[in-house]
Amino acid sequence: MDAWQVWLEPLIKIAIVIGALQGAVAYLILVERKAAAYIQDRLGPNRVGPWGLLQPIADGAKFLLKEEIIPAGADKVLFLLAPVSILATATVAFATIPFGYFVPWPGARPIELTIAPGLDIGLLFVFAVGSLGVYGVVLGGWASNSKYSLLGGLRSSAQLVSYEIPLGLSVIGVMLLSGSMRMETIMTAQAQSGWWWIALQPLGFAVFMVSGCAESARLPFDLPECEQELVGGYHTEYTAMKFGMFALAEYQHLITVAFLSVILYFGGWHVWGLAPFTEGNQVGLIGAAVRVAVLAIKVLLMILLFMWIRWSWPRFRYDQLMTVAWKVMIPLGLLNLVVSAVAQEFLAPNDYMTRCVLAWLAVGGCVLYAALFSNVAAPEPKRPQASPQA
Numbered sequence: 001m002d003a004w005q006v007w008l009e010p011l012i013k014i015a016i017v018i019g020a021l022q023g024a025v026a027y028l029i030l031v032e033r034k035a036a037a038y039i040q041d042r043l044g045p046n047r048v049g050p051w052g053l054l055q056p057i058a059d060g061a062k063f064l065l066k067e068e069i070i071p072a073g074a075d076k077v078l079f080l081l082a083p084v085s086i087l088a089t090a091t092v093a094f095a096t097i098p099f100g101y102f103v104p105w106p107g108a109r110p111i112e113l114t115i116a117p118g119l120d121i122g123l124l125f126v127f128a129v130g131s132l133g134v135y136g137v138v139l140g141g142w143a144s145n146s147k148y149s150l151l152g153g154l155r156s157s158a159q160l161v162s163y164e165i166p167l168g169l170s171v172i173g174v175m176l177l178s179g180s181m182r183m184e185t186i187m188t189a190q191a192q193s194g195w196w197w198i199a200l201q202p203l204g205f206a207v208f209m210v211s212g213c214a215e216s217a218r219l220p221f222d223l224p225e226c227e228q229e230l231v232g233g234y235h236t237e238y239t240a241m242k243f244g245m246f247a248l249a250e251y252q253h254l255i256t257v258a259f260l261s262v263i264l265y266f267g268g269w270h271v272w273g274l275a276p277f278t279e280g281n282q283v284g285l286i287g288a289a290v291r292v293a294v295l296a297i298k299v300l301l302m303i304l305l306f307m308w309i310r311w312s313w314p315r316f317r318y319d320q321l322m323t324v325a326w327k328v329m330i331p332l333g334l335l336n337l338v339v340s341a342v343a344q345e346f347l348a349p350n351d352y353m354t355r356c357v358l359a360w361l362a363v364g365g366c367v368l369y370a371a372l373f374s375n376v377a378a379p380e381p382k383r384p385q386a387s388p389q390a
Contacts, residue, residue, distance in 0.1 A: 013115045017094055025251040026056035032307045039311045063244035071145055071237045078143035083238065083245035086136025090252035093129045096122035097259050098184050100292035101269050102283045110283065113292065114184065123181040123260075127168060130215070130256065133249065134160040137217075140246070141234035152233030155223050155318065160215060162325040167211035169333030170204045173340035174264045177201070177355075187268030193352060194272070198265040200355045202363050203336040205265045207329050212257035214325070217250065218306065220313040223321055258302040262295065266302075269295045335362060 030045060030052065037044030045052035070076055100113035112118070119125060134157055141153020174197050175181055178189040190196055198205050214221040235246045262268060269291035283291075316324070339362045343355045 009111065010115060013113075017099070017115060018091065021091065021094065021252060021255070022248075024255065025248055026060065028251060028255075028303060029059070029247075030056050031304075032310075035304070035307045036311045039308075060244075063241050066240040068242070069237075069239045073145040074237065075143040075145075078139050079237075080242070082136045082140035082143060083235075083242045083249075084136075085139065086133045086249040087245045087252075089129050089132040089136070090249040090256070093126045093252075093256050095129075096125050096183065097256070098187065098263070098268070100288060100295060101187075103288045104283060104285060112184070113288075117184065118182070120180065120182050122183045123171065123175070123186075123264075126256065126260065127164075130253070131160070131164055133253065136249070137234050140238065144234075144237040146237050148236045149234050152236070156217065156234060159217070159221070159223055159321060159325075162322060163211045163214040163221075163329070166207050166325065166329035166333040167215060169330065169337055170208035170211060171264060172337050173197075173201045173204045176340050176344045183263050183268075187263055187270060190267040191270035193350070195352045195356075196265065196267040196270075200352060200359050201265060201336065201340070202359055203332060203366065204340070205261070206363075207333045207336065208261060208264070210324070210329055212261065213306065213309065214321070216253040216257055216306075218254065219310040220315050221321060222315065223318055254303065254306055255299070258299045258306065261302055262298040266298055268298075332366065335366070 033055075034044045034052070036042075045055040048054045048058045070079055095116045096114065096119050098112070098114040098117075102110035102112055105111050116122075137156040137160070138153045141149040141151075141156070144150070174186060177197055177200060178186040180186060180189075186197075217223075235243055238246060271294050274290060274294065336359075339358055343358055347354055
């Protein structure tokens with residue numbers, strides 16, 4: 001292995017990923033504003049540049065030029081540390097996320113499109129680092145010396161910790177099917193089998209999507225920053241670039257969830273006929289570009305799905321939010337785990353059709369149970385009786 005591949009290659013990958021993330025977040029915000037305008041029958045941003053394409057540059061300049069304010073009585077060190085910590089954890093999570101397959105390089109081994117390739121606990125690493133983001137939210141709420149911010153931080157700590165449990169349960173079935181927590185192996189297993197794990201793990205995917213939305217704190221799960229009740233939640237007192245770092249971290253969490261959903265359930269870079277399984281040392285430059293494009297298109301479609309959900313669903317009440325986590329998502333995650341474990345133990349490794357039938361039977365059973373017993377499980381609250389007239 002050449003010395004440049006040991007030292008220079010990771011540095012180049014880090015620079016490309018960080019730069020691409022900043023640009024992607026800037027223009028995804030523009031895309032979301034345009035999508036929200038379309039859903040709400042508005043025009044959206046159209047003043048800065050042709051079709052509003054320069055709006056992200058104007059927004060970035062606004063963040064840089066606005067006045068930096070630190071509230072009186074705030075813990076200055078923790079107040080400044082909170083946005084840095086949440087942005088750092090959201091960025092570090094991309095260290096083990098693959099952005100493609102291999103890129104051939106003359107006279108050297110093929111380049112893996114991952115900052116830290118070959119990490120056998122790659123999926124666990126993403127979950128572990130992503131879970132640290134709650135500290136930034138809690139620190140920001142507590143250090144602001146504001147009741148609104150404090151309540152937002154408390155809500156966030158309960159919400160994010162609660163939804164980490166079903167989020168972890170939802171991916172165990174994928175790990176059983178793939179036999180690994182390494183994300184490159186998970187994509188390769190889907191390409192080799194010809195099955196995307198969404199067909200074999202529909203219940204796990206549903207739990208993952210709901211929990212991922214809640215972990216990203218986006219509508220209908222944005223209770224930590226519910227503006228009708230808490231002004232802005234945990235970042236009420238933040239201005240200028242400090243607030244921008246919170247917004248940047250939120251979108252990076254969204255991109256992380258979109259990447260994970262595509263990698264774990266939709267085959268990653270794999271598409272039948274267009275991007276089939278090929279050994280890493282046999283991938284040409286065109287094949288590598290096709291796989292990167294396929295993965296990017298899938299991730300973009302998943303992000304657009306999250307945007308559609310955000311602007312179509314009303315916000316949950318806080319008690320509903322916690323009920324969904326503890327009484328719905330965790331039982332469904334456990335059910336998916338049991339079905340996956342039974343199939344793994346008693347079925348042949350390549351008997352994917354039977355696994356698919358079992359998985360969808362479990363989904364049908366859940367839908368039938370919800371249709372028959374949802375009204376029994378959630379009775380109507382009793383209304384107070386009107387006092388008799390004298």
